[in-house]
Amino acid sequence: MHHIMGYSWDEIMAMVTIFTTAGGILIWLLRLAIKSGTEGLSNKLTQLINRVDNLNHTMSSIESTANRTARRVDALxxxxxxxxxxxxxRNQRITALEKEVFRHENSK
Incomplete structure (x- = not known):
C-alpha cells in the first residue's frame, strides 16, 4: 500500500473527514454566535434610530410652536x-380738556 508521511490513505481520509467536520461545526457555531450577537445590537440600534427620529420630530414641533408664539408676541x-x-x-386730550374746563370755571 501507499503511505504518505507514515499514514495510509484510510487514515489520511479519516483525518480529513474529522478536521472538515470539526471545522464545519466551528464555523457554524461562530456564525450562530455572531448572528445572535448582531441581531441584539441591530435591534438596539433600530430602537435608538426610532427614538432619535421621535426626538427630532418633537424638537421640530417645539421649534414650530416657539416660532408661532414669537410671532404672536411680536403682534401683541x-x-x-x-x-x-x-x-x-387721550391723556393729552384729557389734560387739554381739563385745562379748558378749569380755565372756564376760574374765569366765571
Missing part, C-alpha cells in the same frame, strides 16, 4: 405700542 407688542400711543393722545 405692536398692538400694545399702538394702544400706548393712543392712551398718550
Amino acid at each position: 407688542e405692536d398692538r400694545f405700542e399702538e394702544h400706548k400711543g393712543e392712551a398718550k393722545v
